[in-house]
Each structure stands twice: as C-alpha cells, then as structure tokens.
Amino acid sequence: MLQTLLPILIFAALLVGAAGACRRIRLWRQGQRTPMVWRRLALMPKRYLNDLHHVVARDKAIAHTHVATAGGYVAAMALALVVHGFGWRNPILGGLLLAASLVMFIGTVAVNLRRVNPPPKLSKGPWQRLSKSLIAYSVGMFLISLPLVGVAPTALGGGVLAIVLAAVLVWGLLEMVVGMGWGGPMKHAFAGSFHLAFHRRPERFDDNHADVGHDVHRGSRSTALFPLDLTAKTLGVEKPADFQWEQLLGFDACVQCGRCQNVCPAYAAGQPLNPKKLIQDMIVGMAGGSDAHYAGSGYPGIDVGKHHGGPSEPIVPQLVEAQTLWACTTCRACVEECPMMIEHVDAIVDMRRFITLEKGETPEKGAAALDNLIATDNPGGLDNASRLDWAADLEIPRIKDRPEGVDVLLWLGDGAFDMRNQRTLRSLVKILRAGGVDFAVLGDEERDSGDVARRLGDEATFQRLAERNIATLARYRFARIVTADPHSFHVLGREYSAFGGDYRVLHHSTFIAELFDGGRINVAAPTQPETVTYHDPCYLGRYNGEFAAPRQVLAALGLEVAEMERSGYRSRCCGGGGGAALSDVPGRARIPDMRMEDVRTTGATTVAVACPQCTAMLEGVVEPRPRIRDLAEMVADALVATAPAATVSSSTREEEPA
C-alpha cells in the first residue's frame, strides 16, 4: 500500500509546495521590479556553501547542526524522489537514503535539544513545531525506507503501522515541502536560496566583488547606502510594495534566529527596536495580516499583536511605530550577524527617507540638524567660515594656496566645530607635522559630508552636499584624503563614488600606522604601565573593515590592549551613529552607558577611541569612568623628535596641551 501511496504523497507535496512557491514569488514581486534573471540561481549553491556558511559558522554548534539537518534533508529528499517517487528501488540508493535520513535525524536531535529550553533570541510557535516535524520527517523517511535494504519486513507495507507511518511522513512532508512554499518555517530554505541568488549587494559574496580583495572583512565589502532617485514619484518606502522586490525576498528569508536581536544596541538599551521583529513585520506587511502570530521577542515597550499591515498599506504607524525606526544607530551589527545576509539598515533608511522627505516628520533635533545643514552646510548651524577657528594659531596651509597639490588633504569633519574634537584635530596636526607630511585643508570650503542627513533619510540634502563637496574637491590636487572622522571616511570613501567622487580616503588610524611603519614618527615608551582597551567605531570597523590599524597604533605606543568581549566586527555601537544621538529615542538604559560597562569589565583605565561621535557619546557617561582618548591624542602626547624629515609644510610647532 505504501508503495502506491508514497509517490502520490511525494508528488502531491511537491505540487502543492510549488503552487505555494509561485504565490510566494508573486508576493515578492509586489516590490519594485527589476528583471528576474533566473540564471543567477546558479550562483546560489556556492554562495550558500561558502558565504552564508561563513556567517553561520560563527556559532559552531549551530553550524554543525544545520549541516547535518539541512544536508541530510536535501539528500534524503532528492533520494526519496528517485527511490520512492520514481520507484527506482535500488538497494544502494536505499542505503544512501537511510544514511541521509539518519544524518538528518542526528541533526534533528541537536535541534530538539536546543528547543527544550530555547534562549530568548529564538522564536517559538511554528519554530518549536518545526523541531518536531523534523523528527517526523527523518524518522518517517528512515522507517519507510528500511525495507529497501531488506531490514524490515515487507509486511510494513500494509496494516495500522503503515498508516501511522504514512501519517508521520505526511506530517513531515507537509512541513518540509508544502510549508516551504506556503510560508512555514521551512520557507527560509526556499526564500533563502533565492535571496542569495538575487541579493542586492553581490559584492558581499566571494564570487562577485571586483574592487575589493579577498582579505577584506566580508561584512564591509558593500556598505554604502543605495542612492535614491530624487525624481521618483514617492521618495523612500511608505508601504511594503515600495521596497525593491529583492528586499522583500530578503526579509522572507529570515529564520528568526534572533542573532540580530542579540547584538542590537538599541534593543539591549530597551529602546523600541528589535531588528528581528522589524524583519518579521516587513513580512507581515508583504503578505498582509497582523503581527499576532509572531512568537518571538517584540519591540521593548510595544505590545505584540496590536499592529497590522498589507502590501499597499502605509507601514508607519499601523505596522511599525516611527520610534522604532528612529532608534536605530545604523551600526550594522544586525547585518553583520545575520546568517541570511538580510539588510536591515537599508530597509530602515528607506523607511526613514519617506518619513523625512515626504512627511517631514524627522524627530525634533534631527529636523533642526537638517534645517541647519540646509542653511549653513553643517548640522550645528554654525557659520561655516568658522570651521578653522580652532586652528587659528596653527597656521595650517589651505589647499587653495597650494595649486601644485599636496600629498594629504586633511578632511576635518564637523568635529571641527566641537571643542572636544578640536583637541583630537590639533593632535593629528601635530602628528602630521612631526611626520613631515605634506598636507593642507579645505578650510571654510569644506562642508559637512552629508552623513547625518543621509542616515536621517534626507537624501536630498545629502546629495546636495555630496555634489558640492565633490565639485570643491575637483578643483584641487591631492594624493589622498585623511580624516579622523569615520563617518566622513565612510561617506567620502564609499558613498561619493556613486556621484562621481572617487578618492583614496584613509582614516587617521591607518595613516598614523603608516607613519609608524615608515619610521616617520617616533614615540616615547609609556612611563607607567596602563591597561587600555579599544572601542571599534562602527563606521570604521564593520562598515570599512579597518580593525588592524588602530591596534597597530596602540602597539606602536607600547600599550597592551585588553580587548572587550565585543570588539572588532562584533564591537558594540556607542549609540551615536545614524542620527540616533539626535533622535534620542528613550529606553531603559543609555547605549553609551552599556558600552562603558563593556570597557569597565576589561579593567582598562583608558579607552582609546577613533571617532568624534564615539568620543562624545562615551564622554557623556557620568564620572567616575575610564578616560576617553582619541588615538591621535595618545600618539601626539607620546611623540618624541625624529631626525628632521624633509618638512614640506610650514614650520613645525608645538601646541598647547589642551
């Protein structure tokens, strides 16, 4: 009986599943269309096995579990199709099928063990069920296939036992095949495969990134926001259907693993943001319905089940509250951790663009910053002519007085208006002079890079600033740009190229490390042993993959670095990025306070920083707390004279201690 039943079951499942898949594809294609190039599906296996596995493998146990379960499943399914579906009942294939089911079963046991007492990051509901379904499928498949190798009596082919077995298998097939197409947890395999193939950022994959080397940190290969067409009918994303279809597809690949939730600083601070819930809400919006079925952690302070959406319904506020979107620091920790390579930040900024550009509802302080940017080209609303006030006594050459060109154009950033950051800049100038670097500044011709405007969704202001800065830069000759601001560094180095600005941009840590390497600066050994730790700025580390240079600089200073648990690509955001310092969404705790706790646990008395925003956020933590010092300050303080280098810039001079 089973022999006749099995092919029917399998093909029926496949057929129903396929119908579901078609519907799914239609759901994705509600998004803004780009042509669907089917041949890109061929990219999938390699991307799956290589790139995706790379991320999954950060958790070894899960990686092994997944290899066993998924590998076993895929093999078992393929073999079952041949053996049971087409009836090619070869004992060797049968043996392989048994082995595959067994492997899958072993993985499934691990899945179930993890599901006994699941950590809070995991969703329950259907995902709890999946663990059981996996057992049903693997055990069912195993037992049903036993006769193939002549182990079980063929009598299994009939009777009550057979019916039970068939039922178990049906359960398994429903979950594993039908559910895949119709939106059960197994949907992730299907959507995930497509997502890998059609990912909007192909540079993230090993098979496709021409301009960056293989040694570049994977997460940082493609981090520039996509430019917005300012002539479009609607600016930004109002409703799910306004997303690119690949984005909808990407959301659908989410496995609700909660890795993003675990690393999100805003979530940890109790702000109403949870990247995992956000992605799930996007799916709710895409498919239509309410968030009541969501079985994971919600947005802190916001009840689950009260929001609903549809593909053509506005997202804010009925599906997602604006607060949720404004809480994001754009730190990319979620993107970095997501095993499905989902792009949360793109989605958040897309939705912010609509709020800012179409509705003009940027939170108060953010809106003020944007108004200022329009009026004065800097977010503080300060007279742009005062950008160089802090350096009145330093006599820094202006690039306009150096028509023959300079080696380094020092990009000041808006920290030039901030008294705290001016100390960093003065230190950097001191270092450049000590290293005999030929440098100049734009002075009052420099404008804000547009970083904050862009992250707050004001693409128009960003593009205007970018174009004007690019036009200014085009007038001058310089080999490279050096800046102490990772945000300017990212925007100039990564985001201006879409507008025709291609420069070699170095963060000051990279440049200082280079000066050390070249023996162009010398420092005295520390007089006292001190424990320092280093805080990786998101826009330097995760966004741009520079983890080494700052540590090299600290090593050159003779300092031992006590690393925080969350450092390098896993660094925890200071809370200041993406305009979050301006939107200032209330939470249970403050992000910088939590980061300072990370610092304290290392026992460090100084935390080395490399970003004006991080400096400001961390210095906002109430004392007593470890000292916060920019790398440039630390180097400048330790400088000792070198043999006189060929100084090209104006006379070397000391500075006041600041």
Next chain:
Amino acid sequence: MAHEALFKPIQIGNLTIRNRVVSTAHAEVHATDGGMTTDRYVKYYEEKSKGGCGLCICGGSSPVSIDSPQQWWSSVNVATDRIIPYFQNLADAVHKHGGKIMIQITHMGRRSRWDGHNWSTLLSPSGVREPVHRATCKTIEEEEIWRVISDFAQGARRVKEGGLDGCELSAVHQHLIDQFWSPRVNKRTDQWGGSFENRMRFGMEVLKAVRAEVGDDFCVGMRICGDEFHPDGLSQDDMKQIAAYYDATGMVDFFGVVGSGCDTHDTLANVIPNMSYPPEPFLHLAAGVKEVVSVPVIHAQNIKDPTQAERVLEGGYVDLVGMTRAHIADPHIIAKIKAGETDQIRQCVGANYCIDRQYQGLDVLCIQNAATSREYMGLPHIIEKTTGAKRKIVVVGGGPGGMEAARVAAERGHDVTLFEAEPQLGGQITLAARAPQRDQIAGITRWYEMELARLGVDVKLETRADDAVIRDLQPDVVVLANGGHPFLEQVPEWGYSDDPDESLVVSSWDILSGKVEPGNNVLVYDTMCEFGGMSAADYLASKGATVEIVTDDTKPGVAIGGTTFPTYYRSLYQKSVVMTGDLGLHKVYREGEKLVAVFENEYTGEQEERVVDQVVIENGVRPDESLYYALKARSRNQGQIDLEALYAATAQPTLAESGEFALFRLGDCVAQRNTHAAIYDALRLCKDL
C-alpha cells in the same frame, strides 16, 4: 558649542589672535637682569601661551627712556638695543605654543620714584606732584618732549626687531601721554597744553613717530582710561572724544580700555579691582569707547570666569577680554575650558596679593598658586604622577598649606588622608571670608575642596589627629599644617583667660567666626595692621556695633597693600569706625558692666582710656606645636626639613631613606607667615613625593 565667542579668532591689524583672551600688561617685576627678560620671565609667559592664552601683552610699563626709572619694578628696559636678542627668545617661547605676544611701552612721567638708582628727575607736563608715589617732578621742556617722542619710536623699533608681535603705548594710569591729556595735571599754556588739540599733541607725535619707525604692518595699540573719576579729570565723554580722535588717524590697531584714573590711592584701587568689587565693574566705559572707534577694543577688570567672559563677548561690549589676574592664578585657564575642565580652574579670588607685591617692588606672585612665576624653578602647574612607589601620606590641618599638601600628594598618585578638626576645610581662610566684601577669598577653599574630591583624598572633617590615630595609619609621610591659635596670652594685663566667662578680651577669630556675639560698643586692638583686625572691625560695624580700631602702629591697616587698604577704608569710614594709631594697649580691667581699656601713647607715654563693652584683640597667631613634638622623636628625619633641597625645590633627601615616617611641618604651626608661604612650602615639599 560652549564658549563660542571666547574661541572666535580675531584679527588685530595683520595679526590673527587664536581666541579673545588677553593677559594684559602688568609689571611682573621679573626683568631683574638690568631690565633684560630673564629665564623666569620667558617661562612665565611661555606657560600662559602653553595654557592657551590668545595674546599676552607683557612688560607692563616698560620704559622707553632712561629717565623713566626701570629698576623700581624691574621692568623691561626698552630704552636700550641690548634688549633686542632677549625679545627673540621671548617671542619664540610664546609663538611655539601658538600665542602672540606684544609689550607695553611707556614713559611714566611723574608716576614713579626718584630716590634711587639714577636719581632721575621725574618729568611731567606741569610739575604737579603725584600723591600715590609721593613723587615730585619737574616741568618737562620742549627738548625733552622731542627726545621722549623719539625714545618711543626707538623703543617700538626694538620691539619689532626683537620679533614681538606688536606694542601697546601706555596712555593710561597717568603715564606721560595721559598726563598731557588730563587738564588735572597739564596746566601748560604752550602748544602742549590748553586746548584739546594741544593736550593731544604729545600723544599724537608719539604715535606718528612710532608709526613712521615701524611701518604700517606692525601692530601698535594704545591703552587708555575710560574715565579718570576725578571732577577735574577726563570724563567718559572726554575719553570717547580722545579715542575717536586717535582712531581717526588710522594708525592705532587696537585700544585697551581701563576704567578709572590711578593717581590717588582711592582711584588706584579701582584699576585692579579686588574682591570687594562686582564682576566687570567698568565694562560700560570700555563699551562706550568701542562705540566710537573702528578697531578692536580690549577690556580687563575683574573678568575671571569663562562664562562671564563669554557673556561679555557675546554681548558685543568689547572685542577681547583681558583676564590678567585670572591667568596669574591659573595660566592654564584656557586649556581647561577647552578640555571641558572648567571645574578645575583655579579662579582668581581678587586677593590682589600679586599687585600689592608689585607696588612694593617685589616679584609678582599669586596668593594661591605658588607655581606661577616659579615655572623656571621647575614648580609645576600640572603635577606629574610619581613613577616611584605609592606612599601613604597623612596631612593634619585643612588650611591652605594642608590642602595644598594633600592636593599635590594626591596628584602624585599617593594615598592621602587629610584631618581637619573643624567641620569644614579652609582654616583661617574660612574666617577671613566672613568679613564684609571678603567672602570671595573662600574661592581658594572651594577650589581645593573640588580638587581633593576629584583626586580621591580621604578628608576627615571634625577629626583631630593625634599620635595614636596617625600611628594606626602607618604613614610614610606626615605633613603637619595644623596652624595655631590667636595670641592673646602674650600680655597678661590684657586679661585673657581660656575660660570665656573670665576672659576680658576676645579674639578677632571668635568675632569673625560668630562664636562670640558682637557687643554694642566695641574696641578692636590690632597690633598686626593687616586683614584680620580690619576685617573684624568691619564685621562688627556691619552688625551695628560702634567700633573704634586702635593700633600701636601708625594707622590701622598700614600693612595692607595699596589696592586693598582703600576698600577697607571706604567701608570703615562709611560705617563711622574710628581709626586710631600710635596707642599701645596697656591693660584691660572690668568696671561694673563695662570694660576699661588703658592705652599708652607710643611717643609720649601718656595714658588714655576707653570705656567699652567688648575688647577684641588681633595679635597674630601662636603656633600649636604639641602634635609636632609628640611625633618628632619617632620620625626618621626628626621633623627637620632640608633647606637646601627646599629652596632648590628638589626632593627632600629623607624621602629616599626608609624607616619610620618622614615628618614635615609648614604654615602657621611653625611660625605665622601668610597663605602664600604655606602653599608655597606645601608645593615645594610635596611635588617630589
């Protein structure tokens, strides 16, 4: 950004100043090498530039002529070419840190002394005597006028050749230029006096000659008065007219404006307003001048804190603020503002120790900051942490000496415990601050309190340290700064007793602290003639008592410096306090409800009596030595301080030895001196701990 206006660079002539803060001209009394700038001089200014000051105008009242005496105040001698290379060092030291430096040049005319050095005959437009310096003078002749004019030009040339960034012509404080301006002193009827143009002529010729010598692109400014505050002197309107007149020449790059004349004791006190004045009392005068001139205006007079300075600048009253004493008290004030450490600024309290020393021809020092002007000796404004062992330091006494010792030791990184018997820190400063108009002196204590808290010093208030307590702490170093008590037992006939009911006299301390209620009719007897007695008298009078203050010296308050006794006198005369000199207190006895004080005239021996209901005595401090002698024998250095090391400001040799604790004592528990002495000793003893 906070303090935007303060940090806005400004152009003066061709010069860019990095911020709006100026250390205005003050006679430092440091050019001791015959008027040449010494190492001390250079380091003093280098520290200000290092600390972020925008512009230093050095060399207050530096003479351009040989007959404007240089030696009295060790001023910079701009009357000789010998100065030129010295200027170069000075300019380099300041420029190195991004600051700019100019010098004030002048001929002081009659405002000096003639009784020494070259025995110069002083010059003035009409030979009128100057009362502050008790200076008689001759009437200047035409030839001398032209000589002085060319001296100014030569002086300016030397400044320029020396590489300084500019010069300021002093036409303020009644120097020769403004002596010509002021009808109060200029009684001439020739072309140099009488009409406005004639009175202006000398200054104008000086300006023209200077400009002709240094050219257009060298900074030349003028410091002028905003109102002489004399009915027969120059008023604010006159000064506006004068400023506009010189401004119209286009030859002046900036004006400095100071409120008040300076040729009487009373007006002199206005010029460097002490703690009895409100903030920026004469800003309106400078603002008035700013209205009529086209170039930047600098004003200094009681601008002490960053918020105040910001407010003055933001209001647009003037273009630059002088923060002169603010820099004497803390040369790193600007760096601290920039570093967001405004809490750590040691703010000038207007004690005027600096200027009162200057008038005596002594080097300018700050009452509370012993490192100022001792940079050349290696006394640090920023104390480095020790690289040696961490020590346990016990300091006894929370007066200025003890607080400084605790601060410095803690900055060195040591573990410090400070004992103070009273419920608050401050010692005698706390008493001093109780007098009317003297409350700001408590700023000294306030700074220490914040610093000690920041540095984690264990401050034990209301705790009297004794041998046992100190032994328990097992200190490596014990610093005693436990002061003393009012010395009332010196003359038994005064009738002092430890029992308050028995005692016929009370101390000025008990009055100021409020421990003893003021009587109705009070006699203050003051042998010291310093702040204590005057403050007690002022305090009593302010509480409604009828007060007479008597001294055996020439007049109460005579030992108080020139910018402070006038403010006491103003207050005491206003309250009808009688001030009597030359009477020694012979004896006090009780007669019924009343006390009878018997005085003896110092010069005739004649006795006179006062019948009062309270006798208050200020007779200085007697050291409390008992704790010292309890600890001395056990200490490894027998309490002895190595004087060679102390005076050279190097480490005490005993610190390198081991054994029992090292014991030092300083301040009034050794012998009465003053606040500065205690702080200085504490700094030089502890900086190498």
